[in-house]
Amino acid sequence: MLRLSKRLEMIAEQVPVGSRMADIGSDHALLPSYLAEQGRVSKAVAGEVNLGPYQAAAKQVRDAVLGSIIDVRLGDGLAVIEPGEVDVITIAGMGGALIATILEAGKDKLAGVSMLILQPNVGESFVRMWLLEHDWVLTREQILEEDGKIYEILTAVPAQLTEITNEKVYESRRVGEGIIANEELQLKLGPYLLQQPSSVWFLKWKLELDKLEMIRGQLAHSSLQESRSKEQIIEAEMKQIKEVLACLQKDKASFN
Template sequence: MIKLSKRLQMIAERVPQGARLADIGSDHALLPTYLVQQGMISFAIAGEVNSGPLDAAMKQVSDAKLENNISPRLGNGLEVVEPGEVNTITIAGMGGSLIASILEQGKHKLEGVKHLILQPNVGEEMVRRWLLENGWFLTSETILEEDGKIYEILTAVRETEENEGKSVQLYASRTYEQMPETLIDQELLMRMGPYFIQPNPSKIWIAKWQMELAQLERIRQNLAKSDMPVSRQKEEELANEIRRIQGVLTCMQKVQQ
């Protein structure tokens, strides 16, 4: 039986029972193999863009004797899927820009798809923005740390009459009575996560943004050494960005108290 990493395990737990799955960038078909072995699904596509990983996926499927359940396929993004063939898609371990690009280029392949489970390594806001602009409602966000790295898992469903308008509400600007002067607008919600910006925030989420602030401050200090006007402008923009992010963290910590 396959044993998954903590990250893949959390993704697996978000796949609906009985789903017809396409796992894009499948990494040895670990996730589909595990889900079939656990009896959670009976059919999956393991998509790979290069022949080496595809060979590894085929070997995994063969060794597990799951050739009738898992179809390893070579192709770029959603090229491996036919419209209506699956109802759930997982894309993990890529940058948010690439995930958004895969979804955009393969929009015509999303017919019949009801669930998206996405794990960007960076650029999460690009994924959130694509979902909002293309009729998908972000239902949950999860954050975890594994082997010194922090990951976010975003789950979305198609917008329907039942959840119509919820996406707009989710990203509506907000303030908290503990810090009414701190406006958390759509830009910050997109970047930092609408479900994460809540009372009692995750310690891992706080740690992530403290590291992000430290990195932004290092960049700002380097810019401060330059006399070029463009550097002054960029330094000012970064200083404002740092203040906004720090304001959110401070606000959440006050709300928590």
């Protein structure tokens, strides 16, 4: 019986029983193999763009004797599926900008897809923005720490399949006592994660502040005028994040 990482387990838990799924960038086809072993999917496509990972995924499926359920395909992004072929698409372990690019390039393949489960390693805002611009509604956000890394898992459904609206998801709301979180801020920090910030979420943004501080320090040593402009942008971003964290931590402390 296959064992998954906590990250992949959290993704697997969201795949509805009986789904036809496609896992893009399938990493040895671990996720579809696990779901097939559990009897959770009726069909799965494991897509890989490079030959080495494709061969590793094909071997995993052969060794597990799951070839009747899982079809391993070589191709770029959503090119490995046909419109209407799957209900659920998972894309995990890539940058958010790349995930958004894959979705954009293959958006004609999303006909009939009822759920996207996306796990960007970085650049979550690129994914949220793509979903918002293409009438996919974010229904759930999860965050976890595993092996020293922090991951967010974003789940979305087509707007026509839910009563939740993007206007409601991203409506301006008060954060803590003094800050109004507008759409832009929520695209960055996560609308659901902002409403129920966990210790892992706080840690993620403290680490992001450390990265921004390092970049700001590097820019401060540059004599280029362009560096001054970038430094000011980063300082404004850091100020905004610090204010949000301070408000939410104060709110959390008073609640406890």
